[in-house]
Structure formats: C-alpha cells, structure tokens
Amino acid sequence: GRENAPDAQKLILRLAGFLRGVVNRDKEEVTVREEKEYIDNYLAIEKVRFQDRLAVEWKIDADEDFYQRTVPILVLQPIVENAVQHGIAKSENGGKVRIILTEDGQDTKIEVSDNGVGMTPETLKKVMAKGRRASDGKSGIGLSNIHERLIRMYGPEYGLKIDSEPGRGTTVMVRVPFHGPKSEKEPYGILSKKN
Incomplete structure (x- = not known):
C-alpha cells in the first residue's frame, strides 16, 4: 500500500542514478x-532484493x-557485483x-572482499581462464575479462589478485596507477626503467 511509496520512490531515484551512470x-x-x-x-537496488542478507562496508582511507x-x-x-551475485547470493545467510x-x-589500491561461499582453487582457475565469458551465461563482465583489460591498460604488474577459500569468502585486489592509462607516446613507468 501507500506506506511503501517512499521506499519505491527512493528505489526509482537510485535506479535512475544507476542508469545515468551506465549511460555515462x-x-x-x-x-x-x-x-x-x-x-x-x-548496491541500494540489490539491497531491496536481499534486504537484511546484504551488508556493505566502505573504507576509503585517504583525504578529499x-x-x-x-x-x-x-x-x-x-x-562488487561478482561478490554480491556469487559470494553473497549463494550463501544461505547472506x-x-x-x-x-x-x-x-x-597507485590506488582497491580491495573487494566478501564473507560468502568462497571458491576452491579449481573453481578460481576456471573463473580466471583467459577469454572466459561471464559465468552462467548471464551478461556481465567476468573477472578474467577485467584482469586482461587491466594488464592491457597498465602492464603485467597490474592484473587482479584473488584470494578465496570455500566457506570463508573471496577477496579481489587491484592496483591502478595514479597516472591513469599509459599513452603510446609516454608509456607508464618510463622513468623507473633503467636503459
């Protein structure tokens, strides 16, 4: 009834914001x-689906x-979507x-961890197999795809590092160079290499 109207309104605003982000x-x-x-x-949209089963914590350890x-x-x-869909969604208690x-x-260091179902080393190997589509046929961006793109953009030291254990969850770590992508004219790290 009417008591859900403000929630629906909030959700629509979140959805509009998310879609605006997609367009940009x-x-x-x-x-x-x-x-x-x-x-x-x-995450606000996902929380409607999961309700109390999804908790989120941000920690941005830096200045303005x-x-x-x-x-x-x-x-x-x-x-983050991978953590929600594969870590949390498959865990009975969220x-x-x-x-x-x-x-x-x-560098900017990014770490996304969940305390969901986790993966065996074999599953992790499959997930990270080169050229693999997002899992279970859904559209989406697989972790292997992100890994390959980061290496293409920034070089071999900038891929994903993943630590996962069944029943304990998964942590995905990423580093991104502060300078942004390397251009053809001036490859990233030119100053650090000794000729």
Whole structure:
C-alpha cells in the first residue's frame, strides 16, 4: 500500500542514478567519487532484493583529493557485483561486502572482499581462464575479462589478485596507477626503467 511509496520512490531515484551512470560509461576513466556513487546506487537496488542478507562496508582511507583520482570504468563495479551475485547470493545467510580503497605510493589500491561461499582453487582457475565469458551465461563482465583489460591498460604488474577459500569468502585486489592509462607516446613507468 501507500506506506511503501517512499521506499519505491527512493528505489526509482537510485535506479535512475544507476542508469545515468551506465549511460555515462563511454569514458575510459571516472573519478573515485563518481564510481562510489555508481556502486552505491547499484548496491541500494540489490539491497531491496536481499534486504537484511546484504551488508556493505566502505573504507576509503585517504583525504578529499583521493576522491578526485581516476579509476578505469567497469573494474570496481563488476567486482562488487561478482561478490554480491556469487559470494553473497549463494550463501544461505547472506553476508557482507567490504570495499576498501587506499593510496599505495603512486597507485590506488582497491580491495573487494566478501564473507560468502568462497571458491576452491579449481573453481578460481576456471573463473580466471583467459577469454572466459561471464559465468552462467548471464551478461556481465567476468573477472578474467577485467584482469586482461587491466594488464592491457597498465602492464603485467597490474592484473587482479584473488584470494578465496570455500566457506570463508573471496577477496579481489587491484592496483591502478595514479597516472591513469599509459599513452603510446609516454608509456607508464618510463622513468623507473633503467636503459
């Protein structure tokens, strides 16, 4: 009845915000602030479905300038979505997703962990198999796809690191260079290499 109207209204606003974020995904990078807002909208929609079974914790360990740093699009949100869909959704009691962003020298360090069902080493190997489509045929961006794209953008030291254990959950770690993607003219890290 009417008592649900404010909730429905809030949800519609979140959905509109999320879709606006989807439409604006034609850039290579977005600010940490934009990506957080986009993910918050996504999670608000998921919370309607999961209700008390989904808890979320953000930890952004940095100053105000950090929110202006850029991160590549379609990296953080699909990792969070993976944690929700495969970690939490499959766990009877639901669980918690933690999203931690920190400065790591010249890099932005991102960690997404869940205390959901976790994966065996074999499953993890399958998930990360090169060129693998998102699992169970649903559209979406698989972790292997993100891993390959990060390496293409920034070099071999910038892929995903995944730590998972059945019954304990999964942690996905990513580092993104503060400079953003390397351009053809000036490859990232040119100063650090000795000729």
